[in-house]
Amino acid sequence: MEALQAALLDGNHKAAVIEARRLLTEGLPREALVTEGLAPAMRCLDAKCTIRSFNLLEIMLVGRAVTGVVHELYPDGDPPGTGLATLVIASLEGDVHDLGKNIVKMVLIGRGYRVIDCGKDCPVDVLVETAVREKAAGVLISGLISSIIPRVRQVRPALTAAGFAHVPILVGGAALKQCSASDLNVDAVAETAFDGAHAVDAWFGSPS
Ligand code: B12
Incomplete structure (x- = not known):
């Protein structure tokens, strides 16, 4: 090892x-x-x-x-997880940065969460449809460029319209961590992947 x-x-x-x-x-x-x-x-x-x-x-x-x-x-796709919550993650449409997103995904998989990756440049609709289809407990967004901020604000209303108003939204990345959660209409803003993992643990309970 x-x-x-x-x-x-x-x-x-x-x-x-x-x-x-x-x-x-x-x-x-x-x-x-x-x-x-x-x-x-x-x-x-x-x-x-x-x-x-x-x-x-x-x-x-x-x-x-x-x-x-x-x-x-896991050659066939996303790891199955170990019984903890399912999370959906993406970089939104217009943002092709995905290194931070991939690190967050790996950290959360390492803690036993099932993480569905919608990839980069992902439309809000696709993120929300995936959250609904996978019965996600949480939605995660990585944002590196400032132009993405208006799209981040659209995620909560889109989730609410899909009947998923209860699902918390966690964001991170250079552009988003300069904003407050209330300004972005999300539940939490993480400084690093590990800060984010701690927030997810607080919401959904990691065994570690
Ligand atoms: C690498 C990079 C690229 C690569 C991306 C490769 C890839 N596959 O991701 C390439 C070359 C493609 C690129 C392109 C562009 N880039 Co660029 N890029 C960067 C750079 C240098 C590093 C970003 C990075 O990957 N950092 C390393 C990762 C690991 O860090 P991170 O993303 O912050 O993630 C950490 C945390 O933030 C956190 N985290 C991240 N996301 C999330 C999500 C959640 C839920 C949680 C909990 C935590 C979390 O976890 C990670 C580990 O702790 C930054 C500069 C910078 N200082 O950030 C510019 C930067 C982001 N890019 C910038 C720009 C402008 C562009 C371009 C528009 C350039 C151009 N003119 O074409 C294009 C973007 C095109 C587009 N539509 O997206 C600007 C954005 C400015 C702004 N505020 O809008 C930056 C800030 C550079 C600058 N100073 O101007 N870029």
Whole structure:
């Protein structure tokens, strides 16, 4: 497991996938690779994100390696989760930034949540339809460019119109974390992926 974590943190995509395959061949369950391999690596990455001299290329390479391992573990799509709440996540239409979204997704999968990823450049309608179809307990939005703010404000009314007024909305990302939750018409704004995970835990209860 340490070799997997080291390969992830090195941003070594090929080595990380090889280590994941080796661990699976040795009989470790996929969920163990998520909670004991990916999640600790994500915690280290989060620590690096908070220091002033963080290296963006390094973060992008780690993100790519994590994505590669998740594809290896769950080639047919989104991981099933371990019985905790289902969450839907997206970067909204007009925003192609998805590195932060992918990190949040991995952190939450690592904590046992079922996370449905609507991808980047996602229309509000698609996000809401997915939340309804998947009976989501929460909706998560990543926003990196300021022009996305009006769309974020549309999500609550769209959820309400679909009969999902009760579902809390959590947002993060460089553009959104400069705003207040009330200004964005959401329930919470997270500074980092791990702040967001703590908010989700407070709402839905992680076993960790
Ligand atoms: C990498 C990058 C790109 C890449 C994106 C690659 C990708 N696949 O994501 C590329 C090159 C494609 C790109 C394109 C553009 N970019 Co750009 N980009 C960046 C850059 C340098 C880093 C963003 C990043 O990935 N950071 C690393 C990740 C890990 O950090 P993060 O997203 O903040 O996520 C962390 C937290 O915020 C949190 N988080 C994030 N989302 C969420 C969601 C939830 C629910 C939670 C709980 C937490 C959470 O978790 C993460 C880990 O803690 C930023 C500069 C910056 N300082 O942010 C500009 C930046 C975001 N880009 C910018 C711009 C303007 C653009 C372009 C319009 C450029 C252009 N003229 O074409 C286009 C956008 C096109 C579009 N329609 O979206 C501006 C936005 C300005 C603004 N306020 O509107 C920025 C701020 C640069 C700048 N200073 O001008 N970009």
